[in-house]
Structure formats: C-alpha cells, structure tokens
Amino acid sequence: MDQALSQLCETVRAASEARTPLLIRAGGTKDFYGNESSGTVLDPRSVAGIVDYEPTELVVTARAGTSLTELEQLLAENGQMFAFEPPHFGAHATIGGCIAAGLAGPRRVSFGPTYGGVRDFVLGAKLVNGRGELLSFGGTVMKNVAGYDVSRVLAGSMGILGVIAEVSIKVLPRPMSHHTLRFEMTAAAAVAKLNEWAGRPLPLSASVWHDGALHLRLAGAPAAVRAARHQLGGEDIDNHQADAFWISIREQTHPFFADNAPLWRMSVPSTAPALSIGEPQLIEWNGALRWLRTGHAAEQVRECAKQAGGHATLFRGGDRSAGAFTPLTAPLAAIHRRLKAQFDPVNLFNRGRLYPDL
Numbered sequence: 001m002d003q004a005l006s007q008l009c010e011t012v013r014a015a016s017e018a019r020t021p022l023l024i025r026a027g028g029t030k031d032f033y034g035n036e037s038s039g040t041v042l043d044p045r046s047v048a049g050i051v052d053y054e055p056t057e058l059v060v061t062a063r064a065g066t067s068l069t070e071l072e073q074l075l076a077e078n079g080q081m082f083a084f085e086p087p088h089f090g091a092h093a094t095i096g097g098c099i100a101a102g103l104a105g106p107r108r109v110s111f112g113p114t115y116g117g118v119r120d121f122v123l124g125a126k127l128v129n130g131r132g133e134l135l136s137f138g139g140t141v142m143k144n145v146a147g148y149d150v151s152r153v154l155a156g157s158m159g160i161l162g163v164i165a166e167v168s169i170k171v172l173p174r175p176m177s178h179h180t181l182r183f184e185m186t187a188a189a190a191v192a193k194l195n196e197w198a199g200r201p202l203p204l205s206a207s208v209w210h211d212g213a214l215h216l217r218l219a220g221a222p223a224a225v226r227a228a229r230h231q232l233g234g235e236d237i238d239n240h241q242a243d244a245f246w247i248s249i250r251e252q253t254h255p256f257f258a259d260n261a262p263l264w265r266m267s268v269p270s271t272a273p274a275l276s277i278g279e280p281q282l283i284e285w286n287g288a289l290r291w292l293r294t295g296h297a298a299e300q301v302r303e304c305a306k307q308a309g310g311h312a313t314l315f316r317g318g319d320r321s322a323g324a325f326t327p328l329t330a331p332l333a334a335i336h337r338r339l340k341a342q343f344d345p346v347n348l349f350n351r352g353r354l355y356p357d358l
Contacts, residue, residue, distance in 0.1 A: 004046040005063075005134065005165060011042065012163065013132030015348055022348050024159040026065060027092030030101045032316050034158050035324050037353040044096060044163050051166060055080060059123060061168040064096025071095055075171055083172045084108055084118050085206075087250050096164045099125070102156025105250035106206035106217070109270070109285035119155035126166040127154065130344035134165065153339070159350040160358055161343040175205070175219035177226075180242035181234035183214045187274040190214040191287040195271050198286055202228045208249055209283040210256055217246060249284070256282045259293045262318030264301050266290040268310030277304045291315075298322040323356060333357075 015022050021039030025031070048065035055078040062071060068088055075081055085105030086098045102118045124138030127150075138151035154164055185193065190209040197204060203220030216234065218225045229236070237245070248254040257263065259280065266275070270287040279294040294301060298314065299322070305312035311326040328336060333355075340347070340358050352358070 004048075008042075008044060008047055008163060008165065009128055009132045009134055011132075012128050012130070012348070015040065015042075016130055016132055016346055019346055020348070021351050024100075024163055024350055026094040026097050027090060029088060029090030029093045030097055030103070033101060033103075033324070034353045035320055035356065037350045039348075039351065042163065044165070045094060047165055048094075050074065052168075058171050058173075059168055060171055061124075061166065062095050063166050064094060064099075064164045066095050068093040068095055068098055076174070079174050080171045081174045082169065083121055084116065085250060086118065087252070089251060095167060095169075099155055099164055099167050100157060100159045106208065106246055106284060109288055117155070119152040121170045122152050122155050122167060123170055124168040125151040125154055125164060127161065127343070128163040128165055130162060130346055130348045135162075138168065158354045160340060160354050162349060175203075175221075177222040177224075178205070178217060178219040178242075179225050179229060179239065180237040180245070181216045181218070181229065181232060182237055183216070183234045184212055185209075185214055186212065187281065187283060190283065191271070191274065194286045197232075198270070202231070204228075206246060206249075207284065207286055210254075210281075215242075215245065217242070249282075254282075256280065256291070256293070260317070261293040261295055262314060263316040264292040264294060264318075265313045265315040266292055266301075266305045266308070266310060267313075268305060268308040272308040272310065275304055275308060277301065302326055325355065328355065 022042045023037055023039035025041050025043060026045050045065035047063045049063050050066060051061040051063060053060045085107040087103055087105050099118060099122060104117050108117055127135045129135055187209055194207055203218050203224045204216060205219035206217040208215045218228050268288060268290060275281060275290055277294060279292055282291040302312045314320060314324045336358055
C-alpha cells in the first residue's frame with residue numbers, strides 16, 4: 001500500500017475511533033447533487049494515478065482521485081471512450097466522483113447491447129470502509145463475479161458506503177463515424193418516433209427533444225451512418241456544431257438548463273406519453289429521461305412521475321426538505337440500511353447525502 005492510500009486509511013480509522021463524521025469531497029463538481037451532508041471534509045485526490053491500461057484489453061484501472069479529463073484524453077489517444085459518456089460539471093471532476101454519483105450522459109440509452117449506465121461498466125473496485133480497512137471487489141473482466149457484485153453497488157452510492165480508492169472500468173472503441181440530424185416535431189411525436197426507430201437496426205447513439213426540435217445522433221461504421229441518414233431524412237447538422245450541442249446537453253450548459261427554476265430529473269418508461277404537468281421540458285434517452293423545470297411542490301412532481309410509471313429526483317435547486325430522491329419502499333430501505341451497516345457501521349460517511357437516515 002503506497003503512502004497516500006495508507007494515509008487515507010489511517011485518517012478514516014482515526015475518524016471512526018473519534019466518531020467524527022466525514023464529508024467526502026474531491027473536485028466538488030457534483031456538490032449540488034443529492035441531499036445536504038455535513039462533516040469534516042475528506043479529500044481523496046492524493047490517491048490518484050492510472051494503475052493499469054492495456055488498450056487491447058478494453059479496461060482501464062485508475063485511482064479515484066485521477067482527473068476524469070486526463071482519463072478521457074488517454075482513452076481518446078487510443079481510439080477509445082467511456083461508453084456511458086459521463087458528465088463532468090466542472091474542470092476538477094475525478095473518476096471516483098464519477099462512479100459515486102453514477103451519472104451518465106446522452107449515450108446512456110443507445111440502440112444496441114454495448115451501451116448502458118455507469119454500473120454496467122464497473123468491473124472492480126477498492127474501497128476504504130468505515131473501519132479504515134481497504135477492501136477489494138470484482139476484477140478486470142466481465143465474468144469475474146462471485147456472490148454480491150459490490151463494485152457495481154458503488155455506482156450511484158453517493159459515498160455513503162466508503163471512500164472509493166480505485167476502480168476498473170470497461171471501455172469501448174470510439175465510433176468511426178458520427179452525424180447529427182434535426183427534425184421539427186412535437187414532444188409526443190418525438191417519443192413515438194424514437195420508440196419506432198428503436199425497433200430498427202439503426203446506429204442511434206443519442207437523442208434530445210426540446211422546444212419543438214428533435215436532435216438525433218448517429219454513430220458507428222461509416223456505411224451504417226450513411227444508410228441511416230438516407231433512411232431517416234431530417235436536417236443535417238455540421239459536426240462541429242453538433243459536437244458543441246451534445247457537450248452542452250451532457251454538461252448542462254444548454255439554455256434549457258440556465259433557467260433558475262428547480263430542475264427535476266424524471267426517469268420513466270421510454271413509451272410514457274408527454275408529461276401532463278405543463279412546464280418546460282427536455283427529453284433524452286429515447287424518451288426515458290425527462291428533464292423538467294418547475295416550481296411545483298415535490299409531491300406533485302413525484303405523483304406525475306409515478307403516474308407515468310417512473311420516479312423523480314430533484315437534481316438542482318429547490319426545496320430539499322422532502323428529499324432529493326424519491327423515498328424508498330420499506331423493503332428497499334431495509335436493504336440500504338443493512339448495506340450501510342456492513343460497510344460503515346458507525347455512520348461516518350456522507351450522512352444523509354442519499355437518504356436522511358443513511
């Protein structure tokens with residue numbers, strides 16, 4: 001164990017003995033996400049660096065404090081990428097924060113078996129638990145799973161189980177070609193079209209509807225992209241302009257996200273009809289992700305999401321007294337509490353960040 005990692009374990013052990021709560025904070029780019037938490041700030045960025053990367057194996061292993069930008073640049077130099085297109089939300093984003101937040105970008109729902117969310121690509125991890133012990137889970141291959149797949153549980157855990165020290169992630173080759181099309185249509189028509197196209201062998205890698213326009217990104221082999229452009233029609237968007245557009249969606253710098261009203265993230269079935277709440281919306285992920293700007297009460301927004309077959313998260317701004325995340329059912333809450341007790345028995349880490357009692 002190197003000095004930085006040893007010091008991190010010792011800091012956690014001392015906090016455990018003193019019962020001093022810890023607030024894990026690296027680059028701070030996702031401080032807005034989740035519920036408020038308090039404690040002595042624990043910055044794990046000293047535990048940084050790329051541990052192993054062999055492009056032919058399609059796996060990268062890095063310490064949690066490693067810059068997300070640095071990792072993506074390394075992958076790009078080798079014609080590879082993170083399949084889930086993670087948002088940075090700032091220049092200081094780290095790979096540990098990326099995994100802990102569990103957020104994916106526009107490519108999250110693509111029309112193919114090779115894409116998915118953050119947890120789908122986490123192969124292994126090392127975690128400093130609430131006793132200051134360094135635990136290892138998983139490995140560097142997809143089938144190296146025995147018992148509970150703990151490394152994937154860390155994706156989206158918001159740091160409540162421990163400090164992620166190292167992670168191994170499956171990566172993919174970058175598409176050889178990409179192109180973006182624009183269509184003018186209503187939200188209802190866009191959702192219907194996207195679900196129709198989902199049943200066809202088209203190289204679709206992202207979709208966004210906003211303010212009467214649907215943007216569709218094609219990515220894959222040049223011949224497949226050309227054929228899809230011919231089949232679908234629509235307005236061609238210059239690649240430089242399109243790249244800037246997709247970054248603005250991923251990083252939430254698009255004008256839709258500049259509004260001061262609270263931002264809600266609604267996860268619903270892709271076939272769910274347009275939401276009836278009547279507020280400005282932006283639709284991603286083939287219709288499965290609906291962003292909503294509204295000052296309505298949390299109960300009203302969550303009821304709207306429930307009627308559509310999903311749930312709602314208060315992503316930015318607003319009153320969080322009702323919790324940023326939809327309350328868990330009793331069975332799920334019991335599982336969460338047992339996991340928390342196993343990894344963090346004295347409740348050191350990020351108290352209340354995920355749910356008030358966790």
